[in-house]
Amino acid sequence: MAANQKRLPHPPVFRGFPRSLAVRLLAGEDMRATEAQVESFRRFSHAGDPLADALVAEMRTLSAGEGRRLFELAVEEGIAAVSDPPDALTAFFEQVDAVPFWVDSAKLDLAARATTRTGLVGVYGPLPDLALVGGYLSSRADKVLVRAGDLDKKAPRRLAETANWWVEVTSPGGLDRFSEGFKGILRVRLTHAHVRAAMGRREDWNYDDWDSPINQIHTVGTLILFSVPFTAGLRGLGFRFSEKERAAIFHFWRYVGHLMGIDPEILPADEADAWRITWLAAATEFIPDDDSRRLAQAMLGATAATHGLTGDDAVTRLAVWILASLHGSYSRLALGGHSADVLGIPDRRPFQALLLGLAAANFGLETARRRIPGATRLTVFTGDKTRRAAVRRIARQTEADLSYTREETPSG
Numbered sequence: 001m002a003a004n005q006k007r008l009p010h011p012p013v014f015r016g017f018p019r020s021l022a023v024r025l026l027a028g029e030d031m032r033a034t035e036a037q038v039e040s041f042r043r044f045s046h047a048g049d050p051l052a053d054a055l056v057a058e059m060r061t062l063s064a065g066e067g068r069r070l071f072e073l074a075v076e077e078g079i080a081a082v083s084d085p086p087d088a089l090t091a092f093f094e095q096v097d098a099v100p101f102w103v104d105s106a107k108l109d110l111a112a113r114a115t116t117r118t119g120l121v122g123v124y125g126p127l128p129d130l131a132l133v134g135g136y137l138s139s140r141a142d143k144v145l146v147r148a149g150d151l152d153k154k155a156p157r158r159l160a161e162t163a164n165w166w167v168e169v170t171s172p173g174g175l176d177r178f179s180e181g182f183k184g185i186l187r188v189r190l191t192h193a194h195v196r197a198a199m200g201r202r203e204d205w206n207y208d209d210w211d212s213p214i215n216q217i218h219t220v221g222t223l224i225l226f227s228v229p230f231t232a233g234l235r236g237l238g239f240r241f242s243e244k245e246r247a248a249i250f251h252f253w254r255y256v257g258h259l260m261g262i263d264p265e266i267l268p269a270d271e272a273d274a275w276r277i278t279w280l281a282a283a284t285e286f287i288p289d290d291d292s293r294r295l296a297q298a299m300l301g302a303t304a305a306t307h308g309l310t311g312d313d314a315v316t317r318l319a320v321w322i323l324a325s326l327h328g329s330y331s332r333l334a335l336g337g338h339s340a341d342v343l344g345i346p347d348r349r350p351f352q353a354l355l356l357g358l359a360a361a362n363f364g365l366e367t368a369r370r371r372i373p374g375a376t377r378l379t380v381f382t383g384d385k386t387r388r389a390a391v392r393r394i395a396r397q398t399e400a401d402l403s404y405t406r407e408e409t410p411s412g
Contacts (some may be wrong), residue, residue: 006248007032009192011283012338013137026232027275032061032393033283041266041280046207050263052193053093058088060197071190075183096186096259102269103255108175111252114245115169115170117376119383121160121362123390127231128159128299128306129227129331138285138340140210141218144195147202156297156302160400162245166226168411172386175255185259187404192219220262221281227253227268233293234332237355239395240370250274269294288342300324308397325351 008187009043014023025032031039059067070089074082089110115122136142165184168174174181192214199205199213227250231241232296250271257267268274291406301314302310304325309316328353332340340347395402 004038005034007034008038008129008283011279011286012126013134013282013286013336014279016338018247018337020123022232022236026235026390027272029272029275029277031272033060033276033280033295038280038284041217042284044220044263044266046212047140047263048212049189049193049215049216049219051088051095052189052261053196053388054088055092055190056101056193056197058086062086075186075249077258078177095261095400100255100258104251107248107251109172110245111248112170112172112174112240113170113380114249115252115378117379117389118239118381119386120390121232121237121239122234122383123167123387124306124327125237125256125330126230126334127163129171129327130233130334132159132162132228133296133299133331134224134229134335134339134345135225135290136280136292136343137335138221139287139289139292141166141214141221142211142291142295143205144199144291145295145374147199155298155393156305156394157400159299159302159306160391161402161404164402165401165404167387167391169256172380175252175259177333182259184254191261191404209347216263216266217281217285219260220257220266220268220277221285223253223262224259224274224278224281225258226256226269228271228274229334233330236359237330237336238359238364238366240363246271253340293342293344296345300328300345303327306394307395308393326355329355 007030009025010020014020026302054298055071059071062070065084070082070085074085074089076092079085079090079097082089085093145154145158165181165188168179168184169181171181172180176182196213205213231246231249235241244269247270250268250273253274254267254269258264266277266279303326304316304320307323309320309321309323324346325346328340328345329348331343332347332357333352335343335345369379
C-alpha cells in the first residue's frame with residue numbers, strides 16, 4: 001500500500017477507553033483517513049461561501065441599511081417581493097429556495113421529533129458541554145471569537161443564541177421555507193459572511209497559521225457538532241434512537257449544511273460520511289491552545305447565568321458549583337481526559353459516577369418509552385415546551401439577540 005494510502009492513527013480525542021470502544025460501536029467502520037484524503041480536505045481551509053460573500057460585498061456598495069433591508073424582505077417574503085433585486089441577492093436566494101432532489105420531508109419531520117423529545121437534556125447537556133466546549137478544541141476557529149472580546153460576558157449569550165437557533169431549526173417544521181428556523185439559518189449564514197469580510201480587513205489576521213476566517217472546514221465542523229457528537233452524547237446519556245431516526249437526523253443536518261452554503265464535496269450525506277468528516281476535523285483542527293482553554297473556562301463560568309442563578313449567598317454558590325461540576329464532568333467523559341485537561345476542566349470523579357448512574361436510569365425510561373403507546377408523542381410535546389421555556393429564560397438572563405441581526409464583528 002502506498003504511503004499516502006495508509007490510514008492515519010486516531011487523534012487524541014478518539015483514543016483511550018471507553019471512547020475508543022464507543023467510536024468503534026457508534027461509527028460502525030474504520031473512519032480514519034489517509035494522508036491524501038487529509039490533503040484533499042485541507043484544500044477547503046481557505047474557501048469561503050461564494051454566494052454569501054458576494055452578497056456582503058454587494059451590500060457594501062448600497063446605501064447604509066439598504067442591503068440589510070432588501071435581504072430581510074427576501075428572507076421574510078421571498079425574493080419575488082424585492083423589486084429589481086441586486087444580482088448577488090438573487091443568486092443567493094435562488095440557491096436556498098431550490099430544494100435539492102434528495103431532500104425527504106418525512107425524514108426531516110422524524111429527525112425534528114426525535115431531537116425535540118430530548119428536551120432539557122439536549123439544551124443543557126450535549127449542546128454546551130460537547131458541541132460548544134468540544135468545538136473550542138479547534139483553535140483556528142476560536143480566533144474569531146477571541147477577537148470579538150469580552151469572553152466571560154459573551155459566553156452565556158453565545159449559548160443562549162446558539163440554543164435558540166438550534167431549537168428553532170430542530171422543531172417540527174423548522175426547515176419549512178418561512179419558519180423561524182429556516183430564516184435563522186439564512187441570517188446566521190449572512191453574519192458569517194460579514195465576519196469573514198471584517199476579518200479580511202484586519203491587519204492582525206494570520207492567514208498562514210489560522211487559515212481563512214470561518215472557512216468551509218470551520219463551517220462543516222460546526223455542522224457536525226450538531227449531528228455526530230450531539231447524537232453520540234445523547235446516546236451516552238441513555239437516549240435511544242432507532243436506526244431510522246439516526247438516518248433521519250443525519251439527513252436533516254445535510255439539508256441544514258446545504259442551506260448554510262457548505263460545499264457539496266465535504267457536506268456529509270449520511271452518518272458514515274459525518275463520522276469521517278468528524279475524524280478529519282479532529283485530526284486536522286483539534287490543535288488546542290490558550291484561547292481554547294479561555295473559551296472553555298468562560299463557558300463553564302457561564303453556569304450561573306445559563307441556569308438563571310443570581311445572588312452571592314452560600315446556597316446559590318453551592319448550586320452553581322454542583323451544576324458546573326456536572327457540566328464539566330460530562331465534558332470530561334465525552335471528550336476524554338487528555339482534551340479535558342488541555343481545556344482546564346476539573347476531574348471530579350463522584351460527579352462522573354453520578355452522570356453514569358443517571359444515564360443508566362434514563363436508558364431504562366427510554367426503553368419503557370418505546371414500548372408504551374403514546375409515550376413518544378408525549379415526550380415530543382413536553383420536550384418542545386420545556387426546551388422553549390428554557391431558551392426564553394436563558395435569553396432574558398443573558399440579553400441575547402434572538403433576531404440574529406446584531407453583527408458583533410471586530411472592526412477592521
